[in-house]
Structures are given as C-alpha cells and as structure tokens.
Amino acid sequence: MTNLTLTAQTEYIRKSAFIHCTDLRSVTSLAETPPSLSEEAFSDETFLTATLYVPAGALETYQNASNWKNFYDIRELDLTGITSAAGADETIVSAETAVSV
Numbered sequence: 001m002t003n004l005t006l007t008a009q010t011e012y013i014r015k016s017a018f019i020h021c022t023d024l025r026s027v028t029s030l031a032e033t034p035p036s037l038s039e040e041a042f043s044d045e046t047f048l049t050a051t052l053y054v055p056a057g058a059l060e061t062y063q064n065a066s067n068w069k070n071f072y073d074i075r076e077l078d079l080t081g082i083t084s085a086a087g088a089d090e091t092i093v094s095a096e097t098a099v100s101v
Contacts, residue, residue, distance in 0.1 A: 012036045019043050028053040034065035053077040
C-alpha cells in the first residue's frame, strides 16, 4: 500500500496499525481534529518519507498534535468538492474498519 486515506470519522489509530506498511508515500487525514495516534502506529520510515495531507486550516493543529508532529512533511489539502476518498489504489480506514478498494 502506498497511499492511505483516513476518514473524517477516524477517532483512534492503534499501536502497530501501519507499522509494517513501509511503502506508504502519502497519508491523508480528512479529520480537522487529529485522531488519537499511538506512538508506534507508523514506522519511523513512514514518518520520514511519507507526506501527511490534512484539511486546509488544520496544519498547525497536526504540527502540534502528539505523534502526528512526527511526520517530517505535513501539507494542507483543499478538500472542497471531494465527495469520495476512494481511489483505485488507496485504502480507506474508519475508526474501526479497514477496507481495500
């Protein structure tokens, strides 16, 4: 998996949830308030190499949020007009489920 999209309803990401997903190049969080993120949810490699995309206006919140601030590259994304986060090669993750699409 190279791209991960977290829905706006995501509330918590558990320890080791994506620790073995070392090919992640982008993580998009649709939540304006950062979900709780376990310290070891992502690998150190992901924090260094993947770009974290967050809703416009939420950049500073993610830069200061526990564990989210570990992403080296955090960028705002204008999400206006997006009706679906599903893509051909992306995974959508909600608070309790993971579904490949």
